[in-house]
Amino acid sequence: MLDFPNAKINLGLYITEKRADGFHNLQSCFYPVRWCDALEILPSEREAFDMTGLPVPGNAETNLCLKAYKLLQQDYNLPPVHMHLHKVIPMGAGLGGGSADAAYTLRILNQLFELKLYDDALENYARQLGSDCAFFVRNEPVIATERGDVFTPVTLDLSSYTCVVVYPGIHITTAEAYGSIKPKQPTCDMQMLLKQDVEVWQDVLKNDFEEALFPKYPELLQLKEKLYEAGATYASMTGSGSAVYGLFKGDAPDNLLFPARYAVWQGQL
Template sequence: MRIRSYAKINLGLRILGKRSDGFHDLHTIFHRVDLFDTLTFEVVDGGILLETNRDDLPTDSGNLCVRAAEALLRRYPDRGVHMYLEKRIPAGAGLGGGSSNAAAVLRVLPGLLDLRISEDQLREVAAALGSDVPFFLQDGSAEARGRGELLEYFAFDAPWWILLVVPPIHVSTAWAYANLELRDNTGAPDLRDALFAARSDASALADLLQNDFERSVIRAHPGIGTVRTAMLDHGALGALMSGSGSSVFGLFSDEESARACAAEFDASHVVSLTEPHFSPGHIVVDS
């Protein structure tokens, strides 16, 4: 079986404060874009094997795909899987690539290997693997709170050309949280309301496109700010760093402007363009 594992962007990201357990409460909108990894699964008699197209990726328990498979197969020692990961989503970019991969494993293996696990158990496993993993268990966009695991899914038909650019900069999420400058978000407009208003009123994007990580991350990595400025200079309705960086997305009203902006970035940047109304639908490519 071969499936696609899509990246996400954060359409707005507010960090509300640090919790007693050391994590931070947040408020964000997760939305998938047309950049994906591919995972291929083959049933074997026992054990877990992961291979990838990248020499710099771990293939043991340091990889979330393996940890996800281990969590599901702990009670099924006679069942196994061989996985091949073709990686396109850059790491350390705020796109949730590893989380998306892990969720793909959680979605596929129960059916492929006839595992008895409830939806609630799957969500518990996903949350233990990482804060972004639960979002990828279902299709659609979602409003997220808590660590990112408290999710309300909804359908959103994005009217924009979404240009995604990842500069050759790696940002550690742990570093981003350690250097976070908390803002007072009291009275800030509701993100989902701003999102739907922005479909027909570009001025509403100002309420939506705010990322509390952006100031400190761009101060440490000015190249991220350069990408954001380039998008605005080429006519983007709005541009924002996604997650803890280093990726930046711009929302464009027309294809010509989006493609002209994309052409400005050299080969050291990962560039992806998502068409308006994109919806990934079913993740299975073939079975």
């Protein structure tokens, strides 16, 4: 069975407090985009996992796809499978690619072996794998709170916008990003911010990590400014970086060019 785990962008991201368990609480809108990996899972005589595409740090045993399989296997005695992941979504980019791979593994296994797990149950498994994994079970726009794993549905249609996502090849670890942040409560309600026209988001919808990371990585600020200069209605870093995206009303300009070492995706939302 073949499926295509997709990325997400953050529309606003506020780090609100440090938790007793060492994680952070946040507020953000998660919005799916169609930059995708490819994941195939087939029944097999022996367990196997292999990857192509972008190189993934670490060994296969630490991959979230394999961890997701092991998690379900504990409760459902799953037979061996052969998993093949073709990695396209950049890592360390704030796009949630690894989390999507894990959630899609749960979704595929649920369908392949007719486990009859509802979305709520799949989300509970996904929460054990990573803070934003559960988002990719339903894969719909939400306001995420707490660790990024508690969701409130949000009515938000950006289908008239073209999204350009640019990853400049700067790998920012979660530890580095959060080590630079000073949690604080946002001054505005996320639901109210998103109800405003996209044209005013530039002034009101912020990603807290930009203040911490732009001075250290000025290339990211330059990239955001370039998207605005090209006519983006709204531009922001996504997640804890380092991908930056721009929302363009209608089509993106044809002359929007980036260095060859950048990874770029664009498409309708």
